[in-house]
Amino acid sequence: MFPVIPVLLGLLAFLFAWHFLNIQRARSKLPAGPAPLPVIGNMGILGFQIHHETLLKLASRYGDIYTLWLGHTPIVVLNNFEAVKEALITHSEDFAERPRNPCFENLVGSACGIIFSNGHAWKQQRRFSLMTLRNLGLGKRSLEGCVQHQATCLVQALAQEKGRPMDPYSSILSSVGNLIGNVLFGHWFSTADDRFHCLVKGSKAMEEFSSTLCSQLYNAFPSVMKHLQPIIVSTMSALRHWKKLELIIREEIQSHQRSWVPEEPRDFIDLYLAQLEKNKDDPNSPFTELNMVQVIMDLFIAGLDTSTIALSWALLYMMTYPEIQEQVQEELNTVLGPSHVISYEDRKILPFTNAVIHETQRVSSMTATGVFHKCTKDTKLQGLPISKGTIILPNLYSIHYDPDHWETPHKFNPSHFLDKDGNFTNNEAFLPFSAGVRVCLGEKFARTTLFIFFTNLLRAFRFQMPEGVKEINTEPILGSALQPHPFKACAIARKTVLNPAA
Numbered sequence: 001m002f003p004v005i006p007v008l009l010g011l012l013a014f015l016f017a018w019h020f021l022n023i024q025r026a027r028s029k030l031p032a033g034p035a036p037l038p039v040i041g042n043m044g045i046l047g048f049q050i051h052h053e054t055l056l057k058l059a060s061r062y063g064d065i066y067t068l069w070l071g072h073t074p075i076v077v078l079n080n081f082e083a084v085k086e087a088l089i090t091h092s093e094d095f096a097e098r099p100r101n102p103c104f105e106n107l108v109g110s111a112c113g114i115i116f117s118n119g120h121a122w123k124q125q126r127r128f129s130l131m132t133l134r135n136l137g138l139g140k141r142s143l144e145g146c147v148q149h150q151a152t153c154l155v156q157a158l159a160q161e162k163g164r165p166m167d168p169y170s171s172i173l174s175s176v177g178n179l180i181g182n183v184l185f186g187h188w189f190s191t192a193d194d195r196f197h198c199l200v201k202g203s204k205a206m207e208e209f210s211s212t213l214c215s216q217l218y219n220a221f222p223s224v225m226k227h228l229q230p231i232i233v234s235t236m237s238a239l240r241h242w243k244k245l246e247l248i249i250r251e252e253i254q255s256h257q258r259s260w261v262p263e264e265p266r267d268f269i270d271l272y273l274a275q276l277e278k279n280k281d282d283p284n285s286p287f288t289e290l291n292m293v294q295v296i297m298d299l300f301i302a303g304l305d306t307s308t309i310a311l312s313w314a315l316l317y318m319m320t321y322p323e324i325q326e327q328v329q330e331e332l333n334t335v336l337g338p339s340h341v342i343s344y345e346d347r348k349i350l351p352f353t354n355a356v357i358h359e360t361q362r363v364s365s366m367t368a369t370g371v372f373h374k375c376t377k378d379t380k381l382q383g384l385p386i387s388k389g390t391i392i393l394p395n396l397y398s399i400h401y402d403p404d405h406w407e408t409p410h411k412f413n414p415s416h417f418l419d420k421d422g423n424f425t426n427n428e429a430f431l432p433f434s435a436g437v438r439v440c441l442g443e444k445f446a447r448t449t450l451f452i453f454f455t456n457l458l459r460a461f462r463f464q465m466p467e468g469v470k471e472i473n474t475e476p477i478l479g480s481a482l483q484p485h486p487f488k489a490c491a492i493a494r495k496t497v498l499n500p501a502a
């Protein structure tokens with residue numbers, strides 16, 4: 001009789017030894033790190049999630065640059081400012097690519113848009129989007145005019161609560177969603193509009209899905225997960241959300257096509273339509289309708305939750321440190337008149353307020369583990385060889401809490417951004433938007449929104465904990481961005497005139 005079991009066991013032992021040798025060979029060319037287990041790699045010691053503090057703890061054992069294995073995929077983690085600066089700034093082009101994201105590609109059908117694309121197509125979409133965001137509109141139609149308008153709407157929405165305890169998150173989310181929507185689609189949505197709710201809900205769901213275990217497993221084991229997809233609830237739900245977002249964006253594009261006057265561009269879509277027209281005879285042009293849909297989706301998804309969470313953290317920290325909130329309000333009272341329309345330029349005459357906003361971003365470090373980059377050629381980082389194709393993960397949290405760069409890293413301290421005379425001063429280790437050629441495309445937009453929303457809110461209200469609440473939880477919830485636990489705040493009206501920009 002054929003000895004089936006011994007043969008199978010022998011085959012298994014052979015596969016195991018072959019796999020082990022392959023991994024060992026790969027490890028010898030990578031920075032050192034914990035030994036990976038078959039199949040799961042180091043996912044066990046990570047608790048199956050990428051936690052910024054775990055990454056930092058591992059650095060004390062393996063050094064600031066080490067390798068972790070997510071399944072079969074090695075990831076080089078960077079845990080200090082010098083390494084991140086060397087990778088993202090000094091050798092920016094060598095680390096400019098994104099690794100493949102099979103989960104995303106499977107949802108969308110290809111690696112398009114900005115966030116997950118590479119090479120010529122990425123460069124063109126990115127350059128076009130940056131220029132368009134910079135040049136869009138004039139006066140009240142300008143990006144800043146839109147931010148000022150939405151800041152007023154947000155103040156009015158919170159004023160309606162009349163100081164009662166409320167969770168500011170959904171009002172902020174609505175304002176930010178409408179703001180980005182206006183830039184892209186050229187009109188404000190009514191908050192009763194189902195399509196607007198669909199856009200906001202879908203974008204949030206897609207953003208949240210990207211950090212779920214399921215999407216990480218998908219990227220670690222794409223060939224297995226592809227077959228399981230129809231029975232995994234979260235991938236099917238992400239697919240449904242993507243389809244709904246696509247439908248709304250395509251409807252907007254069609255309505256723009258019907259009323260399009262090339263000489264009078266109204267918004268992002270109009271300018272993209274002009275780009276399509278310009279490149280219509282070039283079969284290799286990356287300006288396609290699929291890319292237009294995905295770029296719009298990328299901007300909406302990347303901008304919505306991040307900006308909302310950043311402002312939520314800022315309000316939470318103001319309630320945690322009421323004396324700092326008062327100092328901000330004193331500066332606003334002294335420097336600005338009550339009816340002054342606050343612009344981003346005003347940050348230069350509001351150094352303390354500006355420092356406080358920066359400090360809330362540093363301490364909350366909401367984009368803690370940045371986004372994966374891929375190395376485009378054999379290179380070195382701090383003397384360690386990194387071969388072409390290696391995936392790197394900049395741990396931005398480690399930089400924001402580095403005692404070599406911050407006087408009191410674990411303390412909320414606006415002086416981190418002030419010189420001895422009280423002037424605002426930047427710190428090169430402040431990287432919430434990352435750095436280099438892949439730096440956040442919406443950085444200027446996000447900074448403007450954060451500054452104008454924050455100053456308008458603090459001029460209009462004193463934020464305080466509801467009666468009976470003694471302690472504020474500033475521990476984050478882990479996700480693709482670190483966000484605060486849901487909290488209630490009372491927005492008590494101050495004696496100021498509402499912003500007249502409405």
Ligand code: HEM
Binds near residue numbers: 126372
């Ligand atoms: C406080 C708000 C925000 C924070 C903290 C933030 C942070 C980041 C970070 C850390 C990255 C990854 C950069 C890298 O790969 O190294 C990123 C990428 C990106 N962000 Fe933001 N972001 C914010 C708001 C926005 C807004 C408002 C938009 C657009 C409306 C936007 C659009 C993008 C896009 C498109 C990318 C991908 C860039 C590329 O791959 O070339 N972000 N952002």
